[in-house]
Amino acid sequence: xxxxxxxxxxxxxxxxxxxxxxxxxxxxxxxxxxxxxxxxxxxxxxxxxxxxxxxxxxxxxxxxxxxxxxxxxxxxxxxxxxxxxxxxxxxxxxxxxxxxxxxxxxxxxxxxxxxxxxxxxxxxxxxxxxxxxxxxxxxxxxxxxxxxxxxxxxxxxxxxxxxxxxxxxxxxxxxxxxxxxxxxxxxxxxxxxxxxxxxxxxxxxxxxxxxxxxxxxxxxxxxxxxxxxxxxxxxxxxxxxxxxxxxxxxxxxxxxxxxxxxxxxxxxxxxxxxxxxxxxxxxxxxxxxxxxxxxxxxxxxxxxxxxxxxxxxxxxxxxxxxxxxxxxxxxxxxxxxxxxxxx
Numbered sequence: 001x002x003x004x005x006x007x008x009x010x011x012x013x014x015x016x017x018x019x020x021x022x023x024x025x026x027x028x029x030x031x032x033x034x035x036x037x038x039x040x041x042x043x044x045x046x047x048x049x050x051x052x053x054x055x056x057x058x059x060x061x062x063x064x065x066x067x068x069x070x071x072x073x074x075x076x077x078x079x080x081x082x083x084x085x086x087x088x089x090x091x092x093x094x095x096x097x098x099x100x101x102x103x104x105x106x107x108x109x110x111x112x113x114x115x116x117x118x119x120x121x122x123x124x125x126x127x128x129x130x131x132x133x134x135x136x137x138x139x140x141x142x143x144x145x146x147x148x149x150x151x152x153x154x155x156x157x158x159x160x161x162x163x164x165x166x167x168x169x170x171x172x173x174x175x176x177x178x179x180x181x182x183x184x185x186x187x188x189x190x191x192x193x194x195x196x197x198x199x200x201x202x203x204x205x206x207x208x209x210x211x212x213x214x215x216x217x218x219x220x221x222x223x224x225x226x227x228x229x230x231x232x233x234x235x236x237x238x239x240x241x242x243x244x245x246x247x248x249x250x251x252x253x254x255x256x257x258x259x260x261x262x263x264x265x266x267x268x269x270x271x272x273x274x275x276x277x278x279x280x281x282x283x284x285x286x287x288x289x290x291x292x293x294x295x296x297x298x299x300x301x302x303x304x305x306x307x308x309x310x311x312x313x314x315x316x317x318x319x320x321x322x323x324x325x326x327x328x329x330x331x332x333x334x335x336x337x338x339x340x341x342x343x
Contacts, residue, residue, distance in 0.1 A: 187259070
């Protein structure tokens with residue numbers, strides 16, 4: 001039986017998916033949370049075993065930090081990280097020691113992956129872009145983002161050392177005064193690829209994973225425009241939606257990473273949001289994103305929507321800001337499931 005482990009790694013992403021297809025079983029890791037959370041992933045993998053596939057969606061600390069810690073432990077203990085790794089890193093690049101950038105973490109990972117390749121013969125792919133498909137014994141996977149042009153841009157940016165700190169998103173407090181229907185009218189802005197933080201998120205690997213009893217759209221931190229364009233080109237539409245059991249909401253529920261028009265071509269009632277309320281300057285989830293999920297045009301309001309969080313709602317709101325008003329769960333037919341680490 002397939003299972004999703006939804007690890008509580010503060011404000012970051014870390015997922016382990018147990019896949020079953022026929023008689024085949026496999027373990028897929030997607031991201032590892034921020035630095036300081038590697039032990040959480042490591043503890044679970046000691047219980048479950050060596051991953052068949054590890055996917056690092058992009059090099060922001062809240063996704064890569066825990067993986068870097070795990071890689072360091074694997075090198076120290078001389079054990080394999082995974083049988084196969086997907087990470088769009090720039091390969092070995094010299095970088096000044098006094099540079100402290102997110103891009104540097106991507107470079108550091110690539111250096112360590114090269115060491116692990118030599119010791120344990122792992123497969124490392126750094127060419128993941130939209131349209132790539134693979135049929136593994138235990139699951140089929142289709143990459144739906146990033147476009148190849150953006151993958152190349154982010155590799156170049158790593159080589160040039162560039163990434164600034166993520167800009168702060170606005171607090172949800174003011175939006176509590178607005179109705180869900182008002183907020184759903186917000187249209188996410190197009191990413192500015194000249195801004196390093198937005199380029200990094202635009203390069204995030206997003207994928208559809210399917211096995212016998214599970215299908216999930218994992219969106220990393222990607223932008224909705226690229227995913228929507230790809231899905232529409234593949235024939236999905238409002239009348240022919242992509243049907244999945246779960247959607248891992250992009251960028252911890254940030255306002256610019258989920259859109260009505262993308263949700264209109266996806267049929268799903270279960271949404272996973274990984275956040276403890278924010279990182280140093282952001283507050284997630286944004287109430288605008290909750291509004292998009294609950295009242296995009298093609299949502300069937302007779303079907304209950306389920307929102308899954310890997311931390312307690314009280315903690316999320318204490319670290320960030322309240323994102324719901326009293327009575328909205330009943331009004332919009334949805335349910336909050338908090339402090340969930342397995343699905």
